[in-house]
Amino acid sequence: MTQRGIWIAVTLLGLAPASWATNGYFANGYGVKSEGIAGIGIALPQDTLAIASNPAGLTSVGNRLDVGVNLFTPKRSATISGNGAGLNGQYDGNATRDFVIPELGYSQQLTPELVAGIALYGNGGMNTDYQRNPFAAVGGKGSAGVELSQLFVSPAIAWKLNETQSLGVALNLAYQTFTAKGLDGFASFSSSSANLDSNQRDSSTGVGLRLGWTGKLAEQWTLGAT
Template structure:
């Protein structure tokens, strides 16, 4: 019992530590394609097939299939992002790269059955956030003019933003025959900082709360719920969704974000299928939709004809995106499980909005992943996954506070690499042999 309590306490402590972790530009906008090593290895799929506590991040109904276990891990996330230009214009020209190219992202979870038909669990994880850090050595062609008093991408020296999002969730699931239902309240913490944007002061409703403040905290809550249904012994379906996570506003940046600093986390829905092609091989496919457009500070067009920070004012112009995730898991070896996956998402950024999204160039669309678990003992395994996102780009004309500049084209780019290592321990008796099917 003391061992079990210690495991749960470790999860909660590490969850608190996640709040202070600085994260990087992610892949599905600012959502990660998966949060644990198992999910990442299969391309982020899993709405219909749950095997570890990070099921809480996709579909809490799957808790009833996970058993008594905990998992802990760390992702090393490395993005290469920035932009390049052609033609004369205002922002610093040429090939401009963001600094800070390595970020740690921890995760963890703990699950325990209540009886044969119900279970509960807790988990913590983080979104990829938005981060850019541009050097003050980049210089606009208008430097030393009244329009550009300092060096830097936006004539404000160290331009960039840093948004971090951490989640702690607790869930419950109940099985009713072939149907499982689960729900999980979610607590979230965000911190945000912006630098080098003073040039936008005349176009802000609160210039004193626009840029160059210390990190500002925001807290909020929402709920995730879902169901899984076993159609046959080999075929399962799953559906899950998350409400918006309603956050307190960033008071220090109410002159930047629409609706006076509001920055809620958007709702999303997921549907998936899982098929045991062999007793040792499971194929997965998920579809996900993220409602970025429903958060004004994110979804409102950058061309919105209002001042920054006002109600329904300009945002980053992100549109809703759809994500397709495909994965495969092979359990035919005595101690080894192999995984592979691929996901594709539509781009949240339109050509018209590239200028402000220099701060958040979330333009990758393809993600190729693989992973494995190796049983060191009958009850414990090490879990490894890697994800490569080839370079994605979006191009459009420059838009300054004074209007569009058709002479300048800006191309945003982003490519990422991440590797995840984790540990999973099962408190129950030795798990079923690797060759056994899920049902």
């Protein structure tokens, strides 16, 4: 490798941690390939994780099995100023630094026009963990933070209507957990103070549908909607 090539590689490696495709808590795209191009996926299916963005994309990926792991390392912090209760300061929320988020997808061509598949993926990693509790001055004990994790299991089916149009539908089965700690000082404001802080994980489940369409308008133009 030339010296110029080495510097380019080092520069790209340095920029990589800032290039994660995310929109707050939720990822803009799912699947390693989609995240590698800033989350593009609704109109550009590249693997079976297209189910998570637009299930119509299954007609473009063929028979395949995809397994991936994301290593997510966000930077979280808080600054409080102008507070009369003694909370002012800068706080680092990165006591838990790295989050491993696995993903799995499978698709099978049933007929030339019909494809079935399933995707397993998650949301997580934007949790906070403040070893120095921002709310210690008002009674917060120990470290502070919240953790919200979500798992989706999405069986899907897609139809190729013609050479340029496809429709798809995915059933989203969701499971999520939540926990909070270090919020003792706010117990008096809660209608259920005994359940506010540092308890076991709470969980919930949900069911939903995702509908999708892709259409190739020209050789260089493909649209997607979901």
